[in-house]
Amino acid sequence: MPPRKKQQIPYTVLIVEDELAIAENLLLALEGEGFIADVARDACAALGRLEHESYDLMLLDIGLPGMDGYGLLKQMREELQLSMPVLMLTARSTLEDKALGFSSGADDYLVKPYALEEMLMRCKALIRRSRQLSDTAFALRYGPLRYVVADQLVTVDGQEIKLSRKNLMILELLMRYGGRVVPRRRLEEYLWQGEPPSAEALRSQMHLLRKALSAHGFDSIETVHSMGWRLAPNAAQP
Structure with a gap:
């Protein structure tokens, strides 16, 4: 193959x-x-x-x-x-x-x-x-959230957050879409280069990412029913 x-x-x-x-x-x-x-x-x-x-x-x-x-x-x-x-x-x-x-x-x-x-x-x-x-030096920004891609460094209001590799991949895609909905299929293809290992694999990864970010005051990942996920548009404001 x-x-x-x-x-x-x-x-x-x-x-x-x-x-x-x-x-x-x-x-x-x-x-x-x-x-x-x-x-x-x-x-x-x-x-x-x-x-x-x-x-x-x-x-x-x-x-x-x-x-x-x-x-x-x-x-x-x-x-x-x-x-x-x-x-x-x-x-x-x-x-x-x-x-x-x-x-x-x-x-x-x-x-x-x-x-x-x-x-x-x-x-x-x-x-x-x-x-x-x-x-x-390349960094993505979304309100208080900042991700320095080359260093895999994520911060909220300057406070560093440790994330797994797949959580970093999800976060980067969400930040690049800048408040738009990222379709489930798009995320699955990017994370697993094909079919995910289980139907709940992406949902589990999203739960871990939300938990890590919310622990540092960023609770702005929204589920859009039957479509996918996005960063809340109002979270981009200072």
Whole structure:
């Protein structure tokens, strides 16, 4: 029997784009490749998400209402101290525009109109390069919950929690989904690369994870009937 293909955790992308049709096209293309994507229609909405959620990549338009993409990028780099890669997607094509984008903190620059296939290739390359360069510092955040992936270090309000390997895998997937429902099947495939050892195996692991987190004041894993589990959306707030 050939070995099972290893299940990959989904990468997360924040799309910052005020034109709804463009945002929807980007969303569909990314989700079709297995990414999890959110959309923010302006800089204020994007900053709100960045303060409470973690992303692997941002797709950023320059011509936003209110604060433009340059201002958002500057605030993200200097005030929030976020180093995640940013791919600028814009109709501005002059050398001066590109120079300003890169000097503001962009990692790549793609001029509209562009092929969605090229956009996806650049997304994957940026995330791959970012993880290779900064994996030791990469951390997922969800409200008071923080997980430094490379060190397998989980904290709630700075207090360390010891978790088993499978509990860490569940937690990482829940945090990457950022308040969305993680289907039971998705969790089982990721944990066991196929069928779980018993019908109650996942439920037992989830019970252990909940118990460990609640002992440190984080009691925010919700069961969504007939679907799966998620981190409570209100738990992302400070």
